[in-house]
Amino acid sequence: MRESAVKDRILGTASRLFYDQGYHVTGINQIIEEADIARASLYNHFPSKTDLLLAYLDQTHKEWFMALDAYLFPLAEPRDKILALFDYRIQRQRRLKYKGCHFNKITAETCEDEQVFRRVKMHKERFRQYIRDLVAQTQHHSSLDDEMLTDALFLLLEGGIAVGAMFRSSDDAEKAKLIAEFFL
């Protein structure tokens, strides 16, 4: 039997609230209410609020890369794929009302939890590797070597999204894309 619909609704609601409002200001009571499920159901599926947080991070990580793969799939040229990385994140931010990167947000909120920290690092390192693989397939006319180009693209992307959150805008991510085009 598939995962219960109740569990999905709990995690979905919690994820939305954790991202939109923040983890610490989101209470179990609010999750219960908005997901319209019983208190015991939540604690049956997730023994603690921390477990819910970790499930949120795992789920977000998984969904994030699946959506990215789907977004880049139609494109043939590695260079186009790299530029589409910017579009992917810009569109996503537009949909999410410019609240920034999920993993950046949770890092800013929960400083000490090692399990959270590990997931954040894993997600970002994997994204950097994703870029590295695309760069390796591209013949760019940049004076930077592949590794530095990878870092430049990664930092422009992360910077663009982070600044975008502070300005509630995609302007900086768009600028980041324009700058990236100069390298490629």
Add this chain to the structure above:
Amino acid sequence: MRESAVKDRILGTASRLFYDQGYHVTGINQIIEEADIARASLYNHFPSKTDLLLAYLDQTHKEWFMALDAYLFPLAEPRDKILALFDYRIQRQRRLKYKGCHFNKITAETCEDEQVFRRVKMHKERFRQYIRDLVAQTQHHSSLDDEMLTDALFLLLEGGIAVGAMFRSSDDAEKAKLIAEFFL
């Protein structure tokens, strides 16, 4: 008469805790305890926790630019000043244990407060302007125009610090500096 030492101790303790642990997990009780002052003293100087937050942001903004000015003051060449921007932030992050930008952190925590939002935007826009002024004084051999170079530097800096917070490291900010040197 100068501002009371008690007020300074309240704001100093609150600032440290807001940054280190996060705003929402820091309670008034903890601030009182660690600052070693009376409850009524806190509410006498700061009518609410939100006022304390705004004072924290104002104070941080002010101190941030003063320390930056002091850091760049000995340098003559605009190009050196630009590169020193990276060093300034790297050293600061090392001292702060790589918890990232104060304004990025508070943005991630408090989404809706317009007064917070305004201060964050103001701080970042002023920093961008700071870079823009330095770029205008530099004769760089970049194919990017002044405005794009400004954005590139700004985004590399912000990206480097944000990523550094997620990895608890200054590696990415160091890389950002190396990339920036190619432009200049």
Add this chain to the structure above:
DNA sequence: GGCAAAGTAGACAGACTTGTCTATTTTATG
């Protein structure tokens, strides 16, 4: 139909939260 699993409703404990208030003591200054 029967039976176990899953879900529900809601009370409850114990601790924490922000902010107010009173009463007292310390400090600074004319």
Add this chain to the structure above:
DNA sequence: CATAAAATAGACAAGTCTGTCTACTTTGCC
């Protein structure tokens, strides 16, 4: 020295938080 301002200790209200528990109802499956 006197007087006003500032700081203190601590009780208190009213609400929130997470997590546990009991009792009941619905659901799915053999």
